[in-house]
Amino acid sequence: MEIYGLAILTGVFLVGELIGYSLGKLLNVGDVGGVGFAMLFLILLTNTKFWEEKVAEKTKLGIKFVGAIYVPIIVAMVLQSNIIGAFKGGLIAFLAGGLAVFGLLLLTPFLAKYAKIKNDGR
């Protein structure tokens, strides 16, 4: 049943968030990678032999469905972004935020290349 897929997804989500928020409590900040941990658990779970062989196709469909509607969810997220707030901050906000994206994006190929070299050497 599709609902099993949705339920499993909520399960991993909550376990991941539990770890993220617990880590956050420990370090006195909000959430440290709750969603990231949840994603990791989902990947670990769905890469098992058990998942491949024993889990029904309809259960998997539940998870695939949520994965498919994430695009409209992102559009809805953009619909409520604070565009005016971005302009109101003026030049300081624009330069601080803008240079942080632009400058660090430029670093991507160098670090990604290093990831490759390191792996090929192993």
Next chain:
Amino acid sequence: MWPFNILQELITKNGLIWALLVVGLIYYVSMYVNKYIFREKSNTFTIAMIIAMIISGIAGLYTGKAKGLADVKIFAGVGLLGGSMLRDYAIVATAYGAKIEEIRRGGVMAMVSLIIGVVGAYIIGVIVALIFGFTDVKDITTIGAGACTFIVGPVTGESIGASSQAIALSVAAGVVKAVLAMILIPLMGNALKINNPQAAMVMGGLIGTTSGTVAGLTALNPALVPYGAMTATFYTGLGCLLCPSVLFLITRAIL
């Protein structure tokens, strides 16, 4: 006046599913805009995102509040559909089908990129604050933290006691970062060879702002979303950890 009074009541009552219709219509229009105006040179999602930004900006001007279209009463359901609950749930679901092997290969560099991403954005923010004549080290730190994400900025500012002006600026800087990430990642992605899972993981760590990274990667290549999102979700936590503590102390010592 009939039927608008009843429609308004229905829409308010059924906000979430009404939002599905709104987004569906935006998507439908975007498909045609891409097909006939851009001759399929762009993609539907990118156009939908640009239209959504414009609508959100107009709504923000109209309401004077911070949550774009979601602040307009009859579109409040958009806030539910695009809010953090469904967004995070759906982002987790995108990990379905991602390969463990790819994550293992990118893991170490992803962690390195997270640290470089937080410290790098912080330094850029601090330099900009200095150029614009800020002298209070608490305010400077807060603006540096704002260059990380729009959550790290106010969290840092409040914990070290910065001025409200600096906190407001840090939020704005973080918002600019998220919006520009949505635009720059698809524009620069091919030139920067962000075309494999490892590069996406590294980029997620360097940029960090989850909404911007996810939206940008979706426009660039949806298959890379889980890899970028996974690292990016650690960024805000790491920023909230480093900015008000280590980075603040170092900045104070230097200035």
